[in-house]
Amino acid sequence: MNSYVRAANKPVPDAHPDRLRALGLLRGLAPRSSDHCRLLELGCGEGIQLLALGLALPESSFVGIDLDAQAIARGKELADELGVKNVTLQARDVRDLAASEGPFDYVIGHGLYSWVGDDVRTTLLDACRSLLAEQGLGFLSFNTLPGGYHRQMARELLQLNVGDVAAPLERIARARAVATDFTRALSDKDPPQSALRNELLHVLRASDSLIALEYLGPESTAFSLRDFDARLSRHGLRYLADAATFDLSPAAPRWLAERLGPGAAPIDEQQHLDYLTLRRFRQAVFCRADASPTGVAFERAGELAVFASVAPVTKPSAGAMKFRTLAGLELEVTNETLKLALSELGGRWPCGVRLAELARLVSMRTSTEVAPPELARLLFVNGLGRSVFASAESPRCTREPGAKPLATPLARLQARLGEPVTNQHHVHVDVEPAFNRHLLSLLDGTLDRAGLSSRMGDAIEQGTVAIAGVDPSARAQLRQQIAREMDACLAKLARFGLIVA
Numbered sequence: 180m181n182s183y184v185r186a187a188n189k190p191v192p193d194a195h196p197d198r199l200r201a202l203g204l205l206r207g208l209a210p211r212s213s214d215h216c217r218l219l220e221l222g223c224g225e226g227i228q229l230l231a232l233g234l235a236l237p238e239s240s241f242v243g244i245d246l247d248a249q250a251i252a253r254g255k256e257l258a259d260e261l262g263v264k265n266v267t268l269q270a271r272d273v274r275d276l277a278a279s280e281g282p283f284d285y286v287i288g289h290g291l292y293s294w295v296g297d298d299v300r301t302t303l304l305d306a307c308r309s310l311l312a313e314q315g316l317g318f319l320s321f322n323t324l325p326g327g328y329h330r331q332m333a334r335e336l337l338q339l340n341v342g343d344v345a346a347p348l349e350r351i352a353r354a355r356a357v358a359t360d361f362t363r364a365l366s367d368k369d370p371p372q373s374a375l376r377n378e379l380l381h382v383l384r385a386s387d388s389l390i391a392l393e394y395l396g397p398e399s400t401a402f403s404l405r406d407f408d409a410r411l412s413r414h415g416l417r418y419l420a421d422a423a424t425f426d427l428s429p430a431a432p433r434w435l436a437e438r439l440g441p442g443a444a445p446i447d448e449q450q451h452l453d454y455l456t457l458r459r460f461r462q463a464v465f466c467r468a469d470a471s472p473t474g475v476a477f478e479r480a481g482e483l484a485v486f487a488s489v490a491p492v493t494k495p496s497a498g499a500m501k502f503r504t505l506a507g508l509e510l511e512v513t514n515e516t517l518k519l520a521l522s523e524l525g526g527r528w529p530c531g532v533r534l535a536e537l538a539r540l541v542s543m544r545t546s547t548e549v550a551p552p553e554l555a556r557l558l559f560v561n562g563l564g565r566s567v568f569a570s571a572e573s574p575r576c577t578r579e580p581g582a583k584p585l586a587t588p589l590a591r592l593q594a595r596l597g598e599p600v601t602n603q604h605h606v607h608v609d610v611e612p613a614f615n616r617h618l619l620s621l622l623d624g625t626l627d628r629a630g631l632s633s634r635m636g637d638a639i640e641q642g643t644v645a646i647a648g649v650d651p652s653a654r655a656q657l658r659q660q661i662a663r664e665m666d667a668c669l670a671k672l673a674r675f676g677l678i679v680a
């Protein structure tokens with residue numbers, strides 16, 4: 180069996196420098212603009228995040244380091260194929276980083292902190308402190324307690340059953356088999372049993388790379404937010420926010436806020452909420468301790484770009500209006516300003532709009548003036564923070580593909596290789612069926628719709644692109660249908676944030 184399990188190599192949308200910068204700007208910091216920045220990724224795997232950034236931000240420079248020489252070699256091949264010159268990938272240990280290699284405006288590490296030994300963790304935080312620019316921002320994801328206690332049960336059970344197996348894929352297969360047997364036997368009615376059962380259901384839904392890392396790997400340690408915060412402080416760093424959400428709601432229910440008292444530190448409130456939600460994962464954004472961030476300054480929100488992948492489920496009406504996000508999250512909104520703002524954002528997705536401009540548009544449609552900070556509060560202090568997000572800049576994408584549609588070289592290459600495709604929000608999209616994937620691979624800005632239809636027709640006729648349920652002898656007749664449906668196919672790719680012009 181193959182002895183190598185590739186890491187997920189997914190880009191991390193929340194670690195995009197524009198997203199991090201938005202969080203920093205809102206807290207009174209002045210992180211450098213992404214279009215002229217230096218960014219370091221620790222444990223970058225194949226460096227997909229960096230390649231996407233390198234292509235989009237040619238004046239910036241990106242460095243990725245990873246112990247895994249095979250992953251770095253593959254990343255370099257991709258970089259060569261894409262002609263990316265501003266990304267440097269190095270096979271080395273984070274413990275060998277020297278302060279003289281900085282400063283970096285952004286230092287990010289995803290899938291690293293919880294999954295290495297304590298000595299690496301310590302050097303990671305030292306490196307972040309010594310390499311971050313004065314107004315720089317760091318990002319580290321980690322497994323969190325108390326949710327991590329549940330994961331630990333599953334980890335111990337699976338490790339008990341794969342102990343004598345060496346081949347990675349066989350270990351994963353055995354872990355899945357154990358998880359299957361135990362989920363059948365454990366009751367979902369008995370609360371303690373259902374805790375382990377749910378965790379094993381996570382295992383059954385997980386990819387090979389996640390099982391190898393999280394459940395079968397040598398290290399997986401969860402930390403409470405308070406502990407992580409204290410570690411940052413010991414290393415001259417300061418916790419700012421979680422990157423996964425722009426939800427700035429005073430999220431504690433009233434009884435908890437009363438219990439904690441008026442002067443409670445935000446970190447304590449967050450820690451208690453982690454117990455209420457049995458939180459298992461965090462993406463911490465931090466800065467240097469001497470950078471002096473402020474509390475959230477909504478006055479600065481007007482300059483941010485905002486996005487929401489919402490589509491209305493119900494017609495605009497005086498009562499509650501429902502929206503659904505691309506990820507399937509349903510939102511019920513009664514506030515009139517919010518209804519207008521979400522309708523506007525949904526109509527623009529995957530593009531966004533500056534919040535100041537959104538406030539102007541909403542004000543035009545209501546009889547009252549809505550100031551940007553007020554709109555920011557409505558959007559981000561209403562539990563909508565998972566569905567609406569802000570970024571310092573808009574990614575380059577369009578809802579309306581031009582006469583000769585263009586996708587990024589990375590997306591085209593990934594489509595050709597049959598891999599998940601990185602969209603302009605740095606989300607991995609599974610572009611299926613094969614027809615759409617092949618079409619995406621052709622979008623190099625040289626073909627108009629007639630040319631694209633002709634090339635797709637050829638590919639189908641030659642059998643390069645298989646269409647399920649279509650008899651090979653009927654392939655030629657598909658040409659007219661392809662031409663008719665080309666606009667709809669391009670619109671779909673555009674809605675997924677895959678078309679840039």
Ligand SMILES: C[S@@+](CC[C@H](N)C(=O)[O-])C[C@H]1O[C@@H](n2cnc3c(N)ncnc32)[C@H](O)[C@@H]1O
Pocket residue numbers: 186187188189221222223224225244245246247250271272273274288289290291294295299392
């Ligand atoms: C879970 S993978 C994450 C890869 C990538 N960030 C992603 O999200 O797909 C963790 C990566 O950290 C790397 N790593 C672990 N310890 C390291 C160290 N001491 N120095 C450099 N890289 C390390 C591993 O080789 C692995 O590629």
